[in-house]
Amino acid sequence: MTKDKILLLIKIPPPVTGATLMNARVRDSELLKQSFNIDIIQMSYASSLNDLGSYRLMKFVKYIKYSTNLFFKVLFNRYAFAYFQISPLGISFLRDCFLVSILKLFNVKILYHLKGKGISKQNNYLFKKLYRYIFNYESVIILSELLKYDIEDVHKGQVFIVPNGIPVCKNNYRKNKYVNESLNLLFLSNLLESKGLFDFIDAMKILNNKGIIFNAVIVGAEGDISEKELEKILIENSLQDRIKYLGPKYGEDKIKIYEATDILVFPTLEDIWGNVNLEAMQFGIPIIATREGAIPEIIDDKITGFLVDKNQPDQIADKVEILSIDAELRKKMGEAGRKKFLEKYTFEIFEENMKRVFETILSKN
Template sequence: MRIALFSDTFYPQVNGVARTLKRLTDHMEKRGIEYEIFVPELEDGIMYPNTHQFTSFPFLFYPECRTAIANPYNILKRVSDFSPDLVHIATPLTMGLYGIHAAKRLGIPMVASYHTHFDQYLKYYKLTWLSSLLWRYMKWFHTPFEKIFVPSSDTKEYLEERGFHNLSIWSRGVDCCLFNPEKKNQYLRNRYQIKERYILLYVGRLSLEKDLHTLYKIIEEMPAEFQKEIHWVIAGDGPSYKEVLDHVKDKKNATLTGYLDGEELAKAYAEADLFVFPSTTETFGNVVLEALASGTPAIVADSGGVTRIVQNNATGMICRAHDHEHFLETIQQLLIDEMKREKMGHSARTYALKQSWESIFDGLIEEYKEVIFKNKKKKMLLHA
């Protein structure tokens, strides 16, 4: 099997799409599947094997996704030389358009994966007037695909309501060896001199669409008797980094770590007492699953893919979206009830252990095979 993957973002860029696609290519190597990646130029000139990079500049609403400028003929030739069985388009920006063009010209079947609710981002940038135009484009863009992979049933329902077809769930997994309760070792307390009794953690991209304003209100309006017992750790980077820094720099009980990865991130999850994530725009919510794998209960909003990860009152709590008071009440309840918090942590870990990346990627590969077989059968019938 040969797969050509087109994306406007790829590892080491800091977002869930880039990390998921890197895991996918690692898994394809493990399974002996040949692949080539077509992406905009990566940070610091990083080069990966089997990767074609193109001149680019940051995309307006999502700087981690870059808008590539390339000669379509050069891409067509490279795809033709590789002769893939399938083209997988991961993003709806310029690399996606180049991929569609090449696949159509060469008669190669195509699948897509939908990762981001760009329409929900518009309200945070006061651009909701663009919503109908965006949806027209998204429906046009996704028309040629044999299958459109979505990360959760919530996202599948969201797109079905907007007239999308051929949707299939490609969920997300978690590395339960890396993200593990046993990684708890006082790392955060020692590195950032944390003295407070409880550590509350946020991990994720720092940008408006993560509903950071609700997070600010939760931090600022926590009652005094709890405030002195809590230390907030915010781990992440993104376009709102300076804004977040301005909000926490004068607070003795808040630390902004910047981007954490690997063992550092795993230790942070494991040491936290609660994971607090108010974002309403997630198609899945990888960071939430990582927290659960670490035995840390998650408190999330009742909107988006996170609601299909967290089992309310079992592995965490689901609060009303944008309602900081509901988040505050829930946090206080769980901090008071240590036994319930510990029970949730055990349930969270048990749930995460069933979410293996290997089985999820193998399922995707089986769907690849189904599309390839269907296409070959169609060609045989045409030539019969």
């Protein structure tokens, strides 16, 4: 029996972000490839984080290429539906609207995967009309029940909840990690103000002024904050001996950093999920993170870590101090986080959830 054909319209690295990495994993999923007849259009507009939002001729050339490719694919193929990770805001949304219009022109059903938020805050009349045209009665995947509110006013179709999942690293869990002589803290994110980097630094300053001994590392690519700017800020706050910037790390290098980490601090100001939380949980690391996006669903406050308010470095410092003097609490939280990760957030679970969603859409054709 011939399998129904599905078109994946996905944005992949570069740049390396949580969304593009998850898209690449969907593309490479053996379970999905074995279960369905999949066709793929891969898109990548920006060469780096700093290139996001910029206007260059090469981006326009790529856009024409992707649009043309899409047009001829839907012209000469019959797809059961198209899976599309649409950008929900700004110029990127307007760009994606044209791709959607091509799909709608050929009556191709669409399954959107939303990995951003902010639709409910949009007051522009044109955007509101476009949102209703784009989403309307199409199916949508969101990452958490906590994010449903964002599309309620513009979407009347079926909503699927599929949390992100990441591959399990083998032999990565060291039960003796909680007896480190020094406290090792990790901030792992691209250097973006929206990720709460300044709040992290302010919290570290509070701890340093209290005489609490710690070592911290910042891991991530340059964004709207450069390495030079970061180094200047650390010197101005007398933290250059306490905090080291290591740049972006991947693969085994990142694993080694996690293995040496006692606490992950993720004080993001604008986020929808944060795969870094899942990575820390699988390494048995307690997390201090902000109440933002779906993070309160991932982190159980006072069980797998602590939740704090945004823009409150004093709260971050307080929670780090609590964990710094209680190795048993760090161990208990870390083990609870790892257990939750293995039960809910592995890539195998994500694959199975995606397979079920695809099957549900196909069953309605």
